[in-house]
Amino acid sequence: MPDISLHPLMQKDQDFPELAVLRETFERGITRDFSWRCAQLLALEAFLIEREQDIAGAVYEDFRKSPAETFLTETGYLRGEIHFVLKHLKSWMKPHQVSIPLIYQPAKGSYTSEPYGVVLIIGAWNYPLNLCLAPLISAIAAGNCAVVKPSEHAPHTAKVIAQGLGHYLDRNAISVFEGGVEETKALLENRFDYLFFTGSQSIGREVMHAAARHLTPLTLELGGKCPCIVDENVDLTVAARRIVWAKFLNAGQTCIAPDYVMVHKNVEGELLLSIQDAIADFYGDDPRVSPDYPRIVNKYHFHRLEKLLSRSSPSRECITEPHDYYIAPTILQGVTLEAEVMQSEIFGPLLPVISYRDLGEALEGIGRGSKPLAIYLFSSDLTVQERVVRQSRSGGVCINDLLFQASVHRLPFGGIGSSGFGAYHGRAGFDTFSFQRSVLKRSLYPDPDLRYPPYGSRKFYFLKRLVTFFH
Ligand code: NAD
Numbered sequence: 001m002p003d004i005s006l007h008p009l010m011q012k013d014q015d016f017p018e019l020a021v022l023r024e025t026f027e028r029g030i031t032r033d034f035s036w037r038c039a040q041l042l043a044l045e046a047f048l049i050e051r052e053q054d055i056a057g058a059v060y061e062d063f064r065k066s067p068a069e070t071f072l073t074e075t076g077y078l079r080g081e082i083h084f085v086l087k088h089l090k091s092w093m094k095p096h097q098v099s100i101p102l103i104y105q106p107a108k109g110s111y112t113s114e115p116y117g118v119v120l121i122i123g124a125w126n127y128p129l130n131l132c133l134a135p136l137i138s139a140i141a142a143g144n145c146a147v148v149k150p151s152e153h154a155p156h157t158a159k160v161i162a163q164g165l166g167h168y169l170d171r172n173a174i175s176v177f178e179g180g181v182e183e184t185k186a187l188l189e190n191r192f193d194y195l196f197f198t199g200s201q202s203i204g205r206e207v208m209h210a211a212a213r214h215l216t217p218l219t220l221e222l223g224g225k226c227p228c229i230v231d232e233n234v235d236l237t238v239a240a241r242r243i244v245w246a247k248f249l250n251a252g253q254t255c256i257a258p259d260y261v262m263v264h265k266n267v268e269g270e271l272l273l274s275i276q277d278a279i280a281d282f283y284g285d286d287p288r289v290s291p292d293y294p295r296i297v298n299k300y301h302f303h304r305l306e307k308l309l310s311r312s313s314p315s316r317e318c319i320t321e322p323h324d325y326y327i328a329p330t331i332l333q334g335v336t337l338e339a340e341v342m343q344s345e346i347f348g349p350l351l352p353v354i355s356y357r358d359l360g361e362a363l364e365g366i367g368r369g370s371k372p373l374a375i376y377l378f379s380s381d382l383t384v385q386e387r388v389v390r391q392s393r394s395g396g397v398c399i400n401d402l403l404f405q406a407s408v409h410r411l412p413f414g415g416i417g418s419s420g421f422g423a424y425h426g427r428a429g430f431d432t433f434s435f436q437r438s439v440l441k442r443s444l445y446p447d448p449d450l451r452y453p454p455y456g457s458r459k460f461y462f463l464k465r466l467v468t469f470f471h
Contacts, residue, residue: 018175019190022118022145025172032115032143034093038086040140040169044133045082047168048075051160055129058156062128063325065250065294073250074129077407081134084409084426085141092141092430100440103470107442113434115143116217117193122184122207124199125297126253126347128154131198131221132161136174138429144194145173149187151199152180153297185210192216194433198255199223201418219422219432221255222415223345224372228258228402229362229388231379232266239378239400240274243351244282246376246402248329251294252349253301256374256396256406259345260335260352262362268355272315272331275351279329287328288321296325296348305348311340312350337365359384363391371395371417376402395419 030036048055052075056067059074095110119139123132132148139146148165150158162176177187188195188210195218197207204220211218230239247258263271283290296302302325309318309330318330327349332341335352342352356362366375375394379385385399395415398405406413406425414423424432450463 016177016187016190019118019147021172022147022175026117026145031145031173034090037089037140037143041082041086041137043168044137045079047164048079051164054160058160059128061156062154063294063297066292069249069292073127077130078133078137081137081409081425085137088427089141092427101470103467104442107440109438109440111436111438113142113430114437116433116435118145118147119194119196119433120147120149120192122149122197122199123151125151125153126250126255128157129161135196135424135429138424139433141430142433144433147175147177149177149179149184194218197221204420219424220420222418222420223255223347224415224419225259225345225369226256226372226374226376227366228261228376229378230261230263230267230271231377231381231384232264233381234378236267236271236274240271241278242401244275244278247351248293248349251296251327253297253347256403258376258402260342260354262354262356262365265355265357272333272353275331283329288319288326296327298325301348302327305350308341308346309350337368359387363388366392371419373415373419374398374405
């Protein structure tokens with residue numbers, strides 16, 4: 001057993017004794033082995049396969065999400081991510097050799113991706129499995145120990161995660177912490193080596209504050225208002241079907257859902273009709289009885305959305321059911337950028353539609369808000385596509401579809417500005433949970449006197465010539 005002396009900042013570990021165990025495991029170095037990382041990822045995959053029904057049942061209990069949707073957005077995605085990581089991990093772990101300038105020769109230089117240590121992953125409730133386990137895959141791949149803190153607002157899923165990870169993974173390296181706001185605040189008093197937070201902007205600030213106390217590096221995956229522009233040159237039926245699918249998936253409780261639509265004035269009427277048709281096609285005339293339409297997660301969010309609704313003008317009567325936290329898929333017409341519903345992230349099944357006369361006006365309106373996680377565009381015009389990409393700022397862009405920019409394992413996923421910073425998925429996740437450690441190996445000889453003081457004017461002259469010549 002190695003001698004691990006506790007730094008004063010670690011003293012809080014007594015509130016969460018598992019932390020000391022994780023630190024000890026990390027110090028022993030086993031999590032750095034390629035074989036350990038692969039074994040843990042395969043064990044995580046086994047959990048996702050063998051417990052698929054339990055997971056689907058728990059997510060359904062938490063907010064009536066259908067098993068198909070849970071597979072698509074949670075277990076299916078995570079299994080794909082594990083496969084992708086396993087396929088590339090060996091090459092990501094290889095040291096990168098660098099060429100050394102003549103002036104420092106003879107020498108060899110390289111850098112490797114090294115794990116931070118014990119990391120804390122705090123998840124949001126809206127994709128309660130994915131938002132805890134996708135960062136965990138990256139953390140394990142990079143060789144870290146991890147504490148996973150699922151959201152208390154999806155308690156059934158949190159239980160399945162705690163039981164599953166405890167059973168399948170190395171308990172001395174991966175631990176689940178179940179708790180609410182106060183418990184998480186107390187947990188954050190401890191020093192972690194990296195923090196990965198997914199959630200709202202306001203709590204993101206608190207987490208960043210807690211990280212600052214220990215100078216802990218972090219990633220913030222936050223939210224915002226993601227716009228979807230619909231140009232005149234596009235198949236409106238396909239655009240409408242895709243918008244409806246992406247907006248009402250998870251009843252609008254998706255960080256990268258289209259928060260609002262900006263449509264060219266000339267096609268506004270046709271798009272609205274196609275959107276209503278798509279809603280009826282997907283969820284029937286009464287979405288209350290559709291097995292594919294989830295509920296709002298809790299009373300707080302239900303009342304928040306009801307309040308927004310009461311101050312807006314839906315295109316049709318919107319049915320809500322407080323006992324069930326049900327809010328029908330709802331289109332809000334004639335909305336302006338100044339409307340209350342446009343002042344914060346909606347995070348629910350209300351879709352404002354705003355019309356524009358020219359693209360410049362739409363881009364100017366979008367640019368006035370803070371930078372979102374994603375910007376969507378439906379247009380068959382290449383010039384329009386290029387202009388939107390060039391003249392907007394966001395964590396990602398998806399053209400002629402929505403959400404899938406977050407499903408491609410090779411594409412980094414993250415925000416910018418108030419939608420967060422840092423990225424993960426695939427290689428980006430491995431890099432996020434690693435730091436790059438440089439190693440320079442020099443020869444003891446030659447050992448010219450030129451580098452050492454005293455620096456007389458002649459020596460300084462030669463030194464300057466030499467350094468500037470070789471750089
Ligand atoms: P939230 O900020 O309320 O909670 C997120 C997590 O933080 C939970 O685990 C919670 O227990 C914990 N927490 C709450 N208060 C805390 C505190 N004072 N100190 C420390 N931890 C605390 O967010 P939410 O309601 O779970 O999720 C919704 C938000 O998350 C939306 O804004 C959405 O856009 C965003 N989101 C972002 C992404 C992304 O990938 N960028 C993904 C999903 C959700």
